[in-house]
Amino acid sequence: MDLRDIQNLIKFVAKSGASEVKLEMEDIKITIKTGSEKTETTIVQQAPLNIPQMPVAQGEPQVATVPTAQEPVVNETSKYKEITSPIIGTFYRKPSPDKPVFVEVGDTISADTVVCMVEAMKLFNEIESEVSGKIIKVLVEDGTPVEFGQPLFLVDPS
Known part of the structure; x- marks a missing residue:
């Protein structure tokens, strides 16, 4: 879920009149609470576990590598x-x-x-x-x- 999706969700909840919405997916939890004057949003994103790190030579900037999903398979669809x-x-x-x-x-x-x-x-x-x-x-x-x-x-x- 990217930032634009979250912004659209906040706008939708604000227009709907709901007082609170909770959304939980595999790696992200979002709670949106609306009041009469303000909208409060809490986003909790869990960091992936077991992040492998490459050894880095001294003087180089450190970059953590995150495992990526498999490349999408191109098929007839x-x-x-x-x-x-x-x-x-x-x-x-x-x-x-x-x-x-x-x-x-x-x-x-x-x-x-x-x-x-x-x-x-x-x-x-x-x-x-x-x-x-x-x-x-x-x-x-x-x-x-x-x-x-x-x-x-x-x-x-x-």
Whole structure:
């Protein structure tokens, strides 16, 4: 999670009217408390354990090396575009339980087509596609929590 994501989260929480939001991921914990006049944010990021350090000759600046994730593997999905969640909430494929899903695998969509809903703080937000193409895969199960920027659908733009 980068600084821009955290700033967007703070703005979202401030607009939502929530008094406190806690977000915990693998390596970061964020607590955002809002009051009538101010917003307080606490960010706790744990340092990676077992950081290997290279021996350094005297006179050189010391640099700690941090293990990096494996290089991403380029595969056949790289030609597809992702529709991502613009907010944190619960993902729904249908507008209501008795209605059909917004889109199915194989459906052709255009920009501004409603593809799903994300419920956040009792508000149901229709999520529109920003790309045109054919739905290749639904990446999230109905009724599961999603995070900001999490991929929801794969779209073949060709």
